[in-house]
Amino acid sequence: MTEMLRAPAEVKYAEELEWLESVDDGPKPFSWRLSPRMVRLFVLGSERADGLDREIPQKWFGDRSFVERAIVTLASDRGLLLIGDPGTGKSWLAELLAAAISRNSTLVVQGTAGTTEDHIKYSWNVSMVIAKGQSRASMIPSPIMTAMEGGVIGRFEELTRSTSDVQDALISILSEKYVSIPELEDDNIVFAKPGFSIIATANSRDRGVNDLSSALKRRFNFVRIPVVTNKKSEAEIVRFRTEELLRRHNIELEVPPTLLDVLLQSFADLRAASAAATSDDEKLESALSTAEQIGVLEDAILHSTFFGARSLDSQTLAGSLVGSLARRSPEDLAILNKYWHGVVEPRSKDQGGEWDGFLEGGRQAIATLS
Ligand SMILES: Nc1ncnc2c1ncn2[C@@H]1O[C@H](COP(=O)(O)OP(=O)(O)OP(=O)(O)O)[C@@H](O)[C@H]1O
């Protein structure tokens, strides 16, 4: 296999998906590669009660009901819209579902203010049009159109960032299930094969979600993904990602479990403080999601690997945390400073251990940035 900076889920878990398909005897909707039960199992991992000969690791951590609702939606007539705060794993869940159901998670359109109808329908290869005229051969189908033709899942990231024209075009695709190509005289309709559906994501901080037209809302089932606040699941996600990071960067670094506890605890503290804050100025700009925790850890791991020792220490971790979360100056820095004085300092006095280095590292980072 060629090297990829980041392999899509269907490549990364190819062997596992192949195996699941071979043991899957459940009924499959349309041309799905796995039955709904197996899709769920792939995403959430196996349990002893599943009676499989091998263990399937959990890949997305969250409530099983969200995953089930998402799967049911994809077998229905409607598209699936995953909504939630930044970093809650929406895109990752979308990728896993598309990989499990269609073995292709890469038919993706990225929603931005500059996304046009062409990006979700088709465009033309201009030099071929000049040479040979407009025909199916000179047409460039969008990822969504490719998904329609293949009866597989297309993805639309950050739906709410696209303009209402693009959203309207999506409505017609989702209701008519075909795209017409008025430029062509014949063979000018592309019909969606059974199995085609769309998984869109939207960031609830982008607002926009409420501005989606009611026509579009009717064509999507919404699944709201909350920030993981359950410490046990969060610890699992962080551990799962840490191992992957180390493997991906080919790093041999010891990450003491006690440090992960410090990271999880500090995020929990900061979230509680944000929840209790009465104004936006007293709230960190960051959503303090699990993904952000992973970002902090990745930063600390790379920092130690390049400039530090064989083992990650709490001072480096604190520096990465402050560096990642202090986005607005002075507001965010003031919040972090207050946290370090009011919570980290007393904790270091009471408990010592990793908190001592964490206190010191944070103080230094705050001083540098202030
Ligand atoms: N519940 C979760 N289970 C597993 N991994 C998670 C979970 N939440 C976040 N992550 C990890 O965090 C990283 C970021 O998640 P992802 O990109 O899917 O977030 P997102 O919700 O799409 O965020 P954004 O709104 O910023 O696009 C992913 O690599 C994923 O591995």
Ligand SMILES: [Mg+2]
């Ligand atoms: Mg995303």
